[in-house]
Amino acid sequence: MAPSTASRVLGRTPRPLPSSVAASLADAFLASEIWAKDQLVEAGAYVMGARRRWLSPLVGDVLASFARPPVDAPRLLTSVILRSPDFAEAVRKADERRSPLRIHHRVVGPSASQQPSGALPRIDSIPDLAALLDLDVGRLQWFADTKHWNRRARSGALHHYRYEWRTRHGRIPRLLEIPEQRMRRVQRSLLERVLGLMAVNDAVHGFMPGRSAATGAARHTGADIVISLDLTTFFSRVTGGRIYGTLRQSGMSEPIAHVVTGLCTNAVPPRVLAAMPPGGSSDERFALRRALATSHLPQGAPSSPMLANLAIRRLDSRLTGWADAVDATYTRYADDLAFSGGPRLAKRPDAFIRGVQRIIEDEGHVANPHKTRVRRQGVRQSVTGIVVNQRTNVSRDDYDRLKATIHNCVVHGPGTQNHRRLDDFRAHLLGRISWVESLNPQRGEKLGAEFLRIRW
Template sequence: MPPSPGLPRGTKIDESTTPREAERASRALPPAPADESFGGRSQHDANADIEHEPPGATLAEVARALADAFHAAPEWSAPSLLAAGSSVVGSRRAFVRVAVGGILESLSRPLPDSPRLLARLIADLPGFAASFRRGTRRTPVRIRSRAIAPTRAVGPGPRVDTVVDLARLLGVTVGRLEWFADTQGWNRLAEEGPLHHYRYEWRVRPGRVPRLLEVPLDRLRTMQRIILDELLTPMPLHDAAHGFVAGRSAITGAAEHTGRDVVIGLDLVSFFASVTAKQIYGLFRRAGLPETVAHLLTGVCTHSVPPRVLRAMPAGGSASARFALRQALSMPHLPQGAPSSPALANLSLQRLDSRLAGWADAFGATYTRYADDLAFSGDASLASMVREFVRGATAIVVDSGHTINAPKTRIRRAGTRQTVTGIVVNATTAPGRREYDRLRAVVHNCVTHGPEGQNRDGHPAFRQQLLGRIAWVSQLHPERGARLRREFELIRW
C-alpha cells in the first residue's frame, strides 16, 4: 500500500493491524489484578496515572470542549450542562458529571465570555483528572462536535466580536494574525530572519543601563497603528496622564504645578518593559473585548526579546539593574518603539494614577504623569511632610508592580529652580534656561558657520527638528520664541 499523501517520503505505515482491530483488541484485554499494597489499585493503574497518554483527545482539549459546550448551554443547570457536555464527548462519561458538579458548586452563574478561564477551572477541578484517566484508559475520547458560544464586544470603538472580525479590522487573514501574535513565543527562539517582526537598537546612556528600541517592521507596525486608532484612542484615560494624549502635552502637565511651595518629581524604571502581557490582556478584557480577541490583541501588542539581542547589551549601569532589565525584556512586555505602546502604557497605569491622585489629594497636592515622569506639587501642608509623602507614593508604585528610580527623585522648594518635564514652573511655565541657551547657541552657529557642522546628533531632518524646538519654546515664552525664529530665518540652508 503506498504511503498516505502528505507524509514525508520514505515513511512506512504499519498495516498489520487496522485501527478498528486495534480498538477491539484493547477492549478484549482483561483487567490487571488488584494489588492491595496500592490501596486496592494495581501497580499497572498507579503507573498509568503518570504515564498513560490516551490516543484520543487530551485532558486539556476535553476541558476546552466542555467549557465551550457549557457556555453554549441554554441554561446554567445540571441537566442542561450534562446534555451539553455529553453532546460533544458522548454519553456515559463519568468525568462529564464530575465537571458539571464541580463547576456548579464553584459558580452560581456562568462566567461571561470566558471559555479559556472556564476550561482551566474544569481541568483543575478535584477528581476531574483522575476520572478522565479512568474513563479514557480503554475508550479514548473523541470530540464529536465543538459548540460555539456567541461572543460580543462591548464598550467604545468598532465591534470586534470574533477573531475573524479582528483579522478583518487589521487587514490580514486569521492565520497571519496568529503568526504575528505568536502567543506561544516561538519566534523568540527562531534564528535571525524573516520570522522576526522587529528590529533592535541599543541606545547607550553614560553611567546608566542602556535602552533598547524594539521597532516593529512595516506590516506589524501598520496593525499596531490600526489598533491604536480604532480600539485604544476611544478608551478613556485618567486626567493625570498628559503624555501621548491628544490635547495634552508636557506643557499642560507642567502648568498644573506653577507657583507652589514644593514640587516633587519621581521617575519610573523601565516604563515600557515593566508593563506585562498579563496587564495588557486584563486591560482588553476590562474594555469589553471577548477572551479570544483579547488574547490575540495582547500577542500583537507585546513582545519578548530574543536571547541573541539580550546577549548584545552594551556596558552601562549596575549589575542588578542590568539583570532586572534583561529579565523584563525576556518576558512579553510593551515594546518601546511600537506605535501602540504609549497608549497601552497609559491605559495600564490608570489604577496607579487613581491611587497616586488619591494620595496627593489627601495632602492637598496635585498629581500629573508624563510617561514615566511623576510630578506632585502643593503648598505648606505638603512641604512640611515631604518625607512621609514620598515614602507613601513609593509604596503605592511598588505595590502596582513598578519601581522608582531613587537617584532621580527631585524635591524642589520655593526659592529654588522648580522644573517639571524640563519646564520651569516657579511662577509661570517657561523653558529651562540651560535648554534655551543651548538652542540659541545652535541657531546662532548655524547663521555664522552654516548648518552643516551643527547637526552633531546626525538628525536626518535637522531643519525641521530645529523648527520644532523653536515652536516648543514659543509655546512657553512667545517673546523668546519670536527672537529665535527671526534668527532662524537668516540661516542659509
C-alpha cells in the first residue's frame, strides 16, 4: 500500500521536542468537549496516533491539578504535562529505543480570558486582539516580537526602536528607547483601549487622567515633616516577567498576556549597550546593562508609564500600609516617592526610611540614596518640585526665572529667549504660566499680564 501524503510529511518531520509534544497534548485536552478521564485519554491518543499506556496516568495528573479546563492558561497546562513523572518516563523510554515520541495530529486548542472587571474588554484569542488594535495576526506577531529577533538582527529600517543615550553629569547615563511611528501607534491604541482602563493604586498621581504632580503634592501640604525618595532606573527594572504576571492577574489568558507583553517591552541589542557613554559607578553601569539586556519597559514608549503603575501596585500597597502605620500619607509620581505626616513620623524618620528601603528592595527596585530628603517645618518643603509648606506653590527660583524670561521677551523680543529653538515658543510660555497659575493664581495672573505685552 502506497504511503499517504500525510505519512510522507510525517516521515520528513524533524523529531519534535518533548515541549512540543506536551503543548500538542495540552491543546487536545483543552479542545475536548468533556473534561473527564476517558475523553482526555481519547484526545491524547488522537495526538499520539495510538492509545499509549502512559496516557491514562498522565491524564490523572492533569485532572488532579485542574478541576476544570484551564482555557486561560494553556502554557501552565503544558508545564504540568512536562513535569508529570509518567510523561517524563515515556520520553526517556522512547529515547532509549531511539524511537522518539511523534505528533500524528495537531488540534487547535481554545483560548479564553477570564471575565474582566469594569470596562475592560474581554480578549479571548490572538485574532480578537489583532482586531482590537486594527491589525492582522501576522503584523501583530511581528510587532510583538516575542522571540526577540529585533535584538539579534542588524540595525535597519525594520527595527521597532531607535536608541539615544543621554549623559548626565556625575551620574549614570540614561537610555531613551524610542518606538518607531508604527509601533508607537500600536502601543497608544493598546493604552487607550485596554491598559488605560485598568485600576491603579490611589497613591499614584503620575500619568493618570485627572491626576498630576500638583494633585499629588496637594496631599502633603501643612505637614510636620515631608520625606522624598527616588527610584533608580525605574522603567528598566520593571521586567517583562512582571508585566506578564500583572496582565495575567487582570484576567488575560496566557497567549494574550504573552503577546501584549511583547508589544510593550523591549530588550536592548548588544551594539547599543556597548556604546554606553561614561558616567556612574561600575556597579551601577553593570546593573543598568543587565536590566536593559533583558525584556523590560522601554523609557520612551507611550504604554510604559501606565504599565509601570500597574506592575508596581504591590509596592504602592505595601508603602501605603507602611505609611498608614504612623498616620502618614504616601503618594508616587513615576519614580518620585513622597511621605508626609505629623508627630509620629517626625519622631523617627530614619527608622521609617529604612523600612521604606526594605520594601523597595523586596519588590525588586532600588532607592537612590543621594536623592533621599527629609524636610521639617521651618525649611522649604517640596514634592516633585512643588512647594507644600502651607499650600501648593511654585518655588521662588522657578517663578523668578519665568518672570525674567517673559520680561526679556517684552524688552528684547521672544526670539532672543527661545534658546531651545522650540517650534511654538508662545505655547510653551503659556503652558508654564498655566502651571504657575494652577499652583498660585495671583502669581499666574501677574505673569499672564506681563505676557500680553510681548510682541509676537
